[in-house]
Amino acid sequence: MALTGLFLILFLVVHCYVNAQIFWNDGGKQFNEAAHFMGTNVVIRITEIGLFAFLILHIVQGLMLWAKNRSRRSVKYAVTPGNKVSPWYSRSMALLGTLILLFLIVHLSQFWAPNRFSQTTGNGELDLYARMKETFSMPWVVVVYLLGCFALAWHLVHGFYSAFQTMGLAKHRYKKMIKGIGIAFAIIVPIIFALMPISFSLGCLN
Amino acid sequence: MEHNTMNLTLKVWRQKNNKAKGGFETFNVKNISSEMSFLEMFDVLNEQLVAENKEPVAFDHDCREGICGACSMYINGRAHGPWHHNTTCQLHMREYKDGDTIVVEPWRADSFPVIKDLVVDRSAFDRIIQAGGYISVNTGNAVDANSLPIDKQKADESFAAATCIGCGACVAACPNTSAMLFVSAKVSHLALLPQGEPERQLRAVKMVEQMDTEGFGSCTNIGACEAECPKGISLENIARLNREYISAIMDGDSTGA
Numbered sequence: 124m125a126l127t128g129l130f131l132i133l134f135l136v137v138h139c140y141v142n143a144q145i146f147w148n149d150g151g152k153q154f155n156e157a158a159h160f161m162g163t164n165v166v167i168r169i170t171e172i173g174l175f176a177f178l179i180l181h182i183v184q185g186l187m188l189w190a191k192n193r194s195r196r197s198v199k200y201a202v203t204p205g206n207k208v209s210p211w212y213s214r215s216m217a218l219l220g221t222l223i224l225l226f227l228i229v230h231l232s233q234f235w236a237p238n239r240f241s242q243t244t245g246n247g248e249l250d251l252y253a254r255m256k257e258t259f260s261m262p263w264v265v266v267v268y269l270l271g272c273f274a275l276a277w278h279l280v281h282g283f284y285s286a287f288q289t290m291g292l293a294k295h296r297y298k299k300m301i302k303g304i305g306i307a308f309a310i311i312v313p314i315i316f317a318l319m320p321i322s323f324s325l326g327c328l329n
Numbered sequence: 330m331e332h333n334t335m336n337l338t339l340k341v342w343r344q345k346n347n348k349a350k351g352g353f354e355t356f357n358v359k360n361i362s363s364e365m366s367f368l369e370m371f372d373v374l375n376e377q378l379v380a381e382n383k384e385p386v387a388f389d390h391d392c393r394e395g396i397c398g399a400c401s402m403y404i405n406g407r408a409h410g411p412w413h414h415n416t417t418c419q420l421h422m423r424e425y426k427d428g429d430t431i432v433v434e435p436w437r438a439d440s441f442p443v444i445k446d447l448v449v450d451r452s453a454f455d456r457i458i459q460a461g462g463y464i465s466v467n468t469g470n471a472v473d474a475n476s477l478p479i480d481k482q483k484a485d486e487s488f489a490a491a492t493c494i495g496c497g498a499c500v501a502a503c504p505n506t507s508a509m510l511f512v513s514a515k516v517s518h519l520a521l522l523p524q525g526e527p528e529r530q531l532r533a534v535k536m537v538e539q540m541d542t543e544g545f546g547s548c549t550n551i552g553a554c555e556a557e558c559p560k561g562i563s564l565e566n567i568a569r570l571n572r573e574y575i576s577a578i579m580d581g582d583s584t585g586a
């Protein structure tokens with residue numbers, strides 16, 4: 124879980140950096156260049172296969188872990204402590220992950236799948252910037268993306284720290300720092316992603 | 330502190346044996362002193378039940394001074410009740426007010442099956458200890474205690490881990506019924522000392538294997554264990570156990586793993 128989770132975090136960094144190119148507000152020139160590189164470079168193409176493998180592994184392991192852990196207390200407590208002894212998001216990783224998965228299905232079917240389809244059927248790459256503009260003009264899409272970013276943020280607040288703890292790296296000396304960086308990451312990256320549909324729908328990008 | 334008495338309603342889990350289906354039974358207790366411990370309040374209840382010719386409530390207890398770990402009770406959703414770093418026997422009735430209702434359940438985890446009422450079978454912990462919680466010592470005269478130099482910080486951390494009383498509150502509080510805090514305390518307290526060195530890697534692997542065999546859930550770093558542990562065993566011990574385990578597995582051959 125920790126290794127696949129950290130790999131997915133690395134992916135988020137790259138994805139966020141590439142997509143943030145839209146904020147140059149140059150009609151998508153820089154962004155489409157970056158997207159072209161990502162869509163055609165051999166190394167990136169091969170890494171994408173790994174990314175999907177890791178994503179699926181992460182999801183399968185996560186859901187199996189959740190099912191196993193749930194099954195180990197056949198008689199449930201009548202009274203539970205709520206958030207008194209642990210934060211809600213740390214107990215809701217499978218739920219948050221499933222929300223991310225639902226978002227991913229919508230998201231991949233809007234950008235990744237049509238673009239790869241067009242590429243493999245000999246029609247070349249799509250103008251992804253134009254596609255973003257069009258997609259984010261629909262208010263329901265903006266809402267779905269904001270929900271996706273929200274779920275991602277809480278998944279990362281726990282997941283970032285948790286991965287380091289699982290690998291035995293959250294020593295006393297570093298624990299505060301790891302938690303701090305995790306929270307910062309969990310706020311900054313989803314906000315940058317969220318700003319994309321928001322900027323388009325408010326007409327800040329042309 | 331002001332002394333007062335109170336009348337309380339108790340909803341207590343009753344279960345004849347491991348096979349029977351349990352359920353809550355409601356009792357009223359009167360004139361409970363604010364200076365009684367929670368277990369003394371249960372003694373009053375049981376005396377009342379015996380006088381009425383009814384079966385008293387079975388619960389575990391031994392030292393009644395917070396050091397043995399026997400007194401497992403899950404009180405209003407909290408392992409050992411609401412006080413921080415505290416056992417049930419050291420919870421005092423001044424916490425409660427006249428008219429309060431208190432729900433008392435046993436530790437709930439499939440690896441800790443109920444024996445009767447509030448008593449659960451925690452022998453899974455004993456088997457984990459047997460699997461690796463020992464050290465090699467030479468026979469003959471005891472060596473001088475000061476002949477082995479030990480880093481002060483390591484000695485302190487080892488001692489802190491050694492304060493674990495094996496009560497099982499960590500498992501009871503964990504949404505996953507994971508025993509990682511307990512196992513990490515037992516592995517840490519020996520791994521930090523030179524005396525624990527010979528079996529260091531084998532110990533981590535064997536104790537984790539036994540923990541899995543006993544059917545405890547897997548740790549997802551939620552931290553409810555640390556929050557509810559009466560001895561303040563830190564999650565840092567779990568990070569250490571993970572390090573010990575990973576390095577033992579990487580080394581492979583010396584552990585037979």
Ligand code: HEM
Pocket residue numbers: 124125126127128129131132135181182184185186188189213216217219220221222223224278279281282283285286287289549550
């Ligand atoms: C971009 C997407 C994602 C990222 C960056 C991510 C990241 C992480 C990280 C870093 C962890 C902590 C690993 C550890 O504790 O060792 C984690 C745990 C987990 N993730 Fe994800 N994840 C993502 C998507 C998903 C999806 C789609 C699902 C499931 C449907 C999911 C389900 C889980 C579960 C169940 C856990 C385990 C809970 C835990 O360890 O506390 N994740 N994730």
Ligand code: SF4
Pocket residue numbers: 398492493494495496497498499500510511514554557558559560561562
């Ligand atoms: S780690 Fe704490 S809660 Fe768990 S058995 Fe030891 S003393 Fe009890």
Ligand code: FES
Pocket residue numbers: 389390391392393394395396397398399400416417418419
């Ligand atoms: S009875 Fe020994 S710790 Fe409570």
